[in-house]
Structure formats: structure tokens, C-alpha cells
């Protein structure tokens with residue numbers, strides 16, 4: 061079997077560590093922290109870890125809401141999306157994920173932008 065992006069990222073434990081750091085960064089960023097204030101961050105981290113694992117072709121089933129339902133009430137703008145996508149990319153850099161794998165993750169995530177962004181800047 062060929063190696064998947066999920067394997068190259070280091071599997072579920074490595075992805076969970078990326079997700080922890082990623083949400084740590086979001087909660088420290090006043091531009092977006094308010095979106096996450098009332099959330100159960102344990103659940104959020106678990107779902108995000110599953111989601112990223114499954115989009116990276118890992119053997120993990122994502123059990124959360126689809127991207128449109130999870131975000132439609134939030135009125136997320138293109139700028140909000142860019143702030144969050146940039147934190148994700150910078151987190152992958154911190155974890156020494158190489159450029160090709162970072163690009164693959166960011167491309168997968170960008171594929172959901174139209175479902176997530178529902179407001180104008």
C-alpha cells in the first residue's frame with residue numbers, strides 16, 4: 061500500500077498535536093478567538109483531528125457535522141477564512157511538515173472554502 065498524506069504527517073497522534081497547537085494559536089488571536097469562546101474545545105479538537113485525518117486519506121471516519129452545517133451560522137468572511145488557513149499553514153511549518161505536504165493539506169482545506177465562507181468582508 062502506498063503511503064498516504066496521513067502517514068507522512070505522522071498519523072493521528074501527530075495530527076492531534078498539530079490541531080492542539082492550531083487551536084492554541086486561534087485562541088490567542090483576537091481577530092478570530094471570539095468565534096471559539098463558547099465551544100467545548102475538547103470536542104472541537106477531536107472533530108478537527110478526525111476531519112484532517114480523513115481528508116489526508118487516513119483510516120479515520122469523521123463523525124462531525126458537514127462543513128456547511130458546522131459553519132453556516134457563523135457568518136465567516138473570506139478574511140476570517142484566510143486568518144485561520146494561515147494559522148493552519150504556520151502550524152504545519154512549526155511541525156516541520158515539508159512544503160509539498162503542507163500544500164496538499166492547504167489544497168484539501170481550500171476545497172471547503174465555499175462551504176465555510178457565507179459572508180462578505
Ligand code: HEM
Pocket residue numbers: 092095096099103104107108111123124125126130131134136140141142144145148169172176
Ligand atoms: C480553514 C478551514 C476550516 C476547517 C477545515 C474547519 C473545520 C471544522 C470542523 C471539522 C468543525 C467541527 C464540526 C463539528 O464538530 O461537527 C468546525 C467547527 C467550527 N468551526 Fe471550522 N473549519 C475551518 C474554518 C473555520 C473558520 C474560518 C472559522 C471562523 C472564523 C471556523 C469556526 C468554527 C466554529 C466556531 C466551529 C464550531 C461550530 C459549532 O459547534 O457551533 N472554522 N470547523
